[in-house]
Structures are given as structure tokens and as C-alpha cells.
Amino acid sequence: MSLNLSHVTLTYQDGEDRLVALDDVSLTVRPGDMVGIIGPSGSGKSSLLAVAGLLIPADSGLVELGGRDMTGLTSAQRTAVRGAELGFVFQQSNLLPSLTAVEQLLMVTHMTGGKPAKRRERARDLLADVGLADQAHKRPHQLSGGQRQRVSIARGLMNDPSVLLVDEPTSALDHDRGGRVMAQLAELTKTRGVASVVVTHDTVHLGHMDAVHRMEDGVLHADEPAVATALPGSIR
Ligand SMILES: Nc1ncnc2c1ncn2[C@@H]1O[C@H](COP(=O)(O)OP(=O)(O)OP(=O)(O)O)[C@@H](O)[C@H]1O
Numbered sequence: 001m002s003l004n005l006s007h008v009t010l011t012y013q014d015g016e017d018r019l020v021a022l023d024d025v026s027l028t029v030r031p032g033d034m035v036g037i038i039g040p041s042g043s044g045k046s047s048l049l050a051v052a053g054l055l056i057p058a059d060s061g062l063v064e065l066g067g068r069d070m071t072g073l074t075s076a077q078r079t080a081v082r083g084a085e086l087g088f089v090f091q092q093s094n095l096l097p098s099l100t101a102v103e104q105l106l107m108v109t110h111m112t113g114g115k116p117a118k119r120r121e122r123a124r125d126l127l128a129d130v131g132l133a134d135q136a137h138k139r140p141h142q143l144s145g146g147q148r149q150r151v152s153i154a155r156g157l158m159n160d161p162s163v164l165l166v167d168e169p170t171s172a173l174d175h176d177r178g179g180r181v182m183a184q185l186a187e188l189t190k191t192r193g194v195a196s197v198v199v200t201h202d203t204v205h206l207g208h209m210d211a212v213h214r215m216e217d218g219v220l221h222a223d224e225p226a227v228a229t230a231l232p233g234s235i236r
Contacts, residue, residue: 001066001162008061039215087161146177
């Protein structure tokens with residue numbers, strides 16, 4: 001299922017004024033593609049994820065999932081779509097300290113239901129996909145930063161989302177661990193046919209992206225040319 005944002009505008013109240021966080025933003029991400037969003041602090045990257053993730057309604061423009069317009073939905077309908085179609089991976093892995101890795105994933109399907117044995121099997125498969133088959137019993141404080149981030153990615157995929165929205169997955173990681181996390185995100189995007197949007201400040205790992213866009217003052221510039229030139233073949 002594709003994600004499509006078309007002429008999206010978002011403003012926040014800023015004292016007397018309104019601050020334009022997203023200024024006529026258009027973006028299409030197809031299933032199996034991983035699109036990177038780069039740009040300076042405060043340029044609107046997280047706002048883009050929030051609108052795409054149906055967490056904040058846009059002031060104007062279209063947000064479509066699989067061709068279906070999401071802009072007129074009620075809050076309850078948006079919550080239902082989030083649970084069924086969207087996966088999130090946040091900057092801090094936001095894992096619950098008292099739960100093991102496999103339990104973090106099971107939490108996601110706790111509300112949505114399904115047979116417990118099937119859910120457990122899916123959780124274990126996803127942990128294996130991110131290289132953590134033998135760490136499923138560990139709690140967050142027993143895992144490295146990179147491992148926690150990979151649990152978070154596996155958790156983001158637990159509800160079998162069509163769209164995965166990822167905010168700074170490598171910000172807390174060193175170069176090698178960051179590279180491995182990004183490579184795994186790219187691979188899962190392909191093998192599971194997810195449309196992934198990854199906000200990152202980490203330009204060294206952009207070779208994993210199918211396309212890279214730069215956000216500046218709320219404006220999204222398609223196919224960041226400097227990166228495309230620096231990484232021939234990896235950007236289209
Ligand atoms: N709830 C809010 N109310 C008012 N202004 C906000 C709100 N959230 C964000 N902003 C402002 O909107 C602009 C875009 O913020 P956003 O968080 O989307 O940027 P960003 O590119 O993700 O930044 P960073 O890289 O620092 O996380 C910023 O100027 C920010 O101060």
C-alpha cells in the first residue's frame with residue numbers, strides 16, 4: 001500500500017503568529033521503497049512523520065493510504081488505521097523497562113487480538129529477522145543501544161504495517177551499529193513490502209535509501225541533488 005501526501009500544509013500556533021511547519025509538501029512512497037528525509041533541526045521532519053502517521057491532522061492537502069483519503073477521518077477512525085496499517089519506530093527506542101524483547105512485540109498485538117501461539121511465533125520471527133533470535137528473553141537494560149533499536153524496529157513491524165515511519169533510528173548509535181540498523185531497515189522494507197519513511201541526520205547511511213528528500217523551512221525538496229551526486233546508483 002502506497003503512502004501519498006499531496007500539497008500538505010501544517011501550521012502551529014506560535015504566540016500571536018502561526019508557524020508554518022509543513023509548506024505545500026508532496027511525497028509518494030511505494031511498497032518496498034525506503035525514502036530518507038534529511039534537513040536541519042526544526043525544518044519540519046518530525047511534523048511530516050506526525051501527519052503521515054495520522055497523529056496530527058494537516059491544515060490542508062491530502063494524506064492517502066493505498067489511494068484512500070485519510071483527511072476526513074474521525075479521531076477513532078485514525079486510531080484504527082494506525083493500529084492496522086502503520087508502524088512507528090521512534091528516536092529513543094521507548095521500550096518498557098520491565099518487559100523482555102519478545103514481550104515488547106507481543107504488547108502491540110495484545111489489543112488487536114489473534115491466537116497467542118501465532119502472535120508469539122510472529123514476534124520470534126521478527127526478532128530473528130533483526131538478528132536477535134537469541135536475545136528474546138532479555139530486558140532493555142540487558143541489551144546494547146543497537147539491539148534496543150532493532151527490538152524497536154521489530155516491534156514497529158509487529159502489526160504487519162503497510163507503512164513504517166521511522167524517526168532518527170541511528171541517533172544513539174556509533175557508525176557501524178548505525179549502518180547495521182539502517183541496512184536491516186532497508187532489507188525489511190524490501191522483504192516485507194513496506195513503504196518506509198526514515199528521518200535521519202545521518203547522511204553516511206543514505207546509500208540504503210531508494211530516494212532522499214531534504215526538508216528546509218517546511219518545504220520538501222525532492223531527490224536531494226548533492227546526495228544523489230555523491231552516491232550514484234543508490235538514489236533514483
Ligand atoms: N507542538 C508544536 N507547537 C508549536 N510549534 C511546534 C510544535 N511542534 C513543532 N513545532 C515547531 O515546528 C517546526 C518544525 O518542527 P519539527 O519537530 O517538525 O522539526 P524537525 O525537523 O523534526 O526538528 P529536529 O530535527 O530538531 O527534531 C519547528 O520550528 C518547531 O519549533
